[in-house]
Amino acid sequence: MSSITTSAIETPTRRSVEKTCDDLAIIVLSAVALIAGLTFRDYGLGWDDYTHAEYADLLLRMYGSGFKDTGALSFANLYMYGGGFDMAAALLHKVIPLELFETRRLLGAVVGVIGLAVTWRLGRRVGGPLAGLAALLLLALCPTFYGHMFMNPKDAPFAVAMMILLMGLVRLAEEYPAPSPRTILIVGFGAGLSLGCRVLGGLALIYAAVGFVPLLLEEVRKQGPREAAHRFVHVVYVLLPGLIFGYLVMGLIWPWSIMEPGHPLEAVTYFSHFFEKPWKEMFDGALVSVPDMPWSYLPTLFALQLPEVLLGFLVAAVVMSLMSLSRADVTARRKTILLMLTMAATLPLVIAMVKRPALYNGIRHFIFVIPPMAVLAGFAFARTMDWLGEKRRSWQPVALAVFTFGLLLPLSEMIRLHPYQYTHFNHIAGTVRGADDLFMLDYWGLALKQASDGLREQLIERQEIPPVNGKWKVAVCGPQRPAQVALGPDFTIGWDSQSADFAMTLGEFYCKGLTAPVLVEIKRDDVVFARVYDIRGRSISSLLAIPAP
Numbered sequence: 001m002s003s004i005t006t007s008a009i010e011t012p013t014r015r016s017v018e019k020t021c022d023d024l025a026i027i028v029l030s031a032v033a034l035i036a037g038l039t040f041r042d043y044g045l046g047w048d049d050y051t052h053a054e055y056a057d058l059l060l061r062m063y064g065s066g067f068k069d070t071g072a073l074s075f076a077n078l079y080m081y082g083g084g085f086d087m088a089a090a091l092l093h094k095v096i097p098l099e100l101f102e103t104r105r106l107l108g109a110v111v112g113v114i115g116l117a118v119t120w121r122l123g124r125r126v127g128g129p130l131a132g133l134a135a136l137l138l139l140a141l142c143p144t145f146y147g148h149m150f151m152n153p154k155d156a157p158f159a160v161a162m163m164i165l166l167m168g169l170v171r172l173a174e175e176y177p178a179p180s181p182r183t184i185l186i187v188g189f190g191a192g193l194s195l196g197c198r199v200l201g202g203l204a205l206i207y208a209a210v211g212f213v214p215l216l217l218e219e220v221r222k223q224g225p226r227e228a229a230h231r232f233v234h235v236v237y238v239l240l241p242g243l244i245f246g247y248l249v250m251g252l253i254w255p256w257s258i259m260e261p262g263h264p265l266e267a268v269t270y271f272s273h274f275f276e277k278p279w280k281e282m283f284d285g286a287l288v289s290v291p292d293m294p295w296s297y298l299p300t301l302f303a304l305q306l307p308e309v310l311l312g313f314l315v316a317a318v319v320m321s322l323m324s325l326s327r328a329d330v331t332a333r334r335k336t337i338l339l340m341l342t343m344a345a346t347l348p349l350v351i352a353m354v355k356r357p358a359l360y361n362g363i364r365h366f367i368f369v370i371p372p373m374a375v376l377a378g379f380a381f382a383r384t385m386d387w388l389g390e391k392r393r394s395w396q397p398v399a400l401a402v403f404t405f406g407l408l409l410p411l412s413e414m415i416r417l418h419p420y421q422y423t424h425f426n427h428i429a430g431t432v433r434g435a436d437d438l439f440m441l442d443y444w445g446l447a448l449k450q451a452s453d454g455l456r457e458q459l460i461e462r463q464e465i466p467p468v469n470g471k472w473k474v475a476v477c478g479p480q481r482p483a484q485v486a487l488g489p490d491f492t493i494g495w496d497s498q499s500a501d502f503a504m505t506l507g508e509f510y511c512k513g514l515t516a517p518v519l520v521e522i523k524r525d526d527v528v529f530a531r532v533y534d535i536r537g538r539s540i541s542s543l544l545a546i547p548a549p
Helices: 002-042 049-064 084-093 100-127 129-140 143-151 155-175 181-197 199-211 213-223 225-253 263-271 297-305 308-324 332-355 364-391 393-417 431-435 447-461 480-487
Strands: 280-283 286-289 472-477 491-494 502-506 518-524 527-534
Touching (some): 002 100, 002 129, 084 181, 100 129, 100 364, 129 393, 143 364, 143 393, 155 181, 155 199, 155 332, 181 225, 199 213, 199 332, 308 332, 332 364, 447 502, 447 527, 472 480
Parallel strands (some): 472 502
Antiparallel strands (some): 502 527, 518 527
């Protein structure tokens, strides 16, 4: 009688908590979407935007010509990547009244919000409504992910695609050996999107192959080897339509991949070796050639760039996941799900630490591990709150306060850094101020947009008249095409600082600090992101601070 009464009392309370968490998640998603919609124009162009826009035009031209124009299949090295995001942005640009690069930023925000929604739903599925809400908050307030979703046309969409695939794999583990049509569709669609973005999506096969071991061993133990094998073959068979659909999706957004059966493997071989002329980047205060980065590159940057609260709960989640493998009270399905998530969050980093490929531009190539990290951390937070509810209920408000404070730290940094959230370093690193002389910050060169806007405003305010030929000459140390787009047709962009009127430089180590009047200075947290100098009448031999490698 007592247990029945307790159940009757607790059930409405639990439902109320669940509804509150879900309502808060909807509010968070709506708030992020609103803020992104108001601010997406603030994010400048990076090194790759212009080239990706060209790739989109070539892909659409190929489809429009019935595959007669195949220039896209040999364009730079982008033909070894999918162009789904680029094509979608080009098509969207045709129907909405925005400039092309504004459209790309808007679409990036939309894709990012979709990624947040998938992360919420996956976190909720794995650990309940509180875990889902925590995962959503941890990812939305991860400055590295948030900043990249606006302007990274490769890595951010890939991260979202991998989360869709991971959602499908988790559903498959829950429903095994009878996956629903929806799960089959999600697995196929996620696989096609992931491989269609980057061939690195094949890592998910390892997540599944290793992650499903606990579940398959349980099948053998309960059903016997013959029946377990039969059930496994059945699952593979019913997945085939979804995988065929995924193959078509991959071919649509990455047409080169299906021109010949071996092309995806060729892409793997190509990207397993560094394919550009090496250069040097700043890491831990030293200039290091990108093919020679130490094994500590990724763990150091993840430890210094992720929010502290995410790091703390992530470590706890990984420990809990690994410990669960030997626990008899944890079901095989739960072990499989936690193992897949743990591998998704850590395996790519471990492989990179062992193989030591060329590493550069911070952690941008590994953005795809951050959403599963957020899911794991959200799961750990929810489990902590459950444990405290059973053992130390009076400590729950303290844990919630600590978690909230942990979220406020990156939020305050995101506001201060806007629109350069992706350059974030946490308080362990001393924020961007402490990291400025040790690591790369604005490696995308986004600050040239604000620098360009500032230069035009200064010239208008000073009522300056352009030279006789009608165009100002600007020497740029950084990505030049983005500067040209930001400045517009009244300016000529180049490297030549001898005949230039102004010099525009990033605040990175390879751009020289000039002895000349500063017209514009873009700073965050007392760190210079970009400057514009008036170099008329001055002899400036070079804008580079170090010789090219």
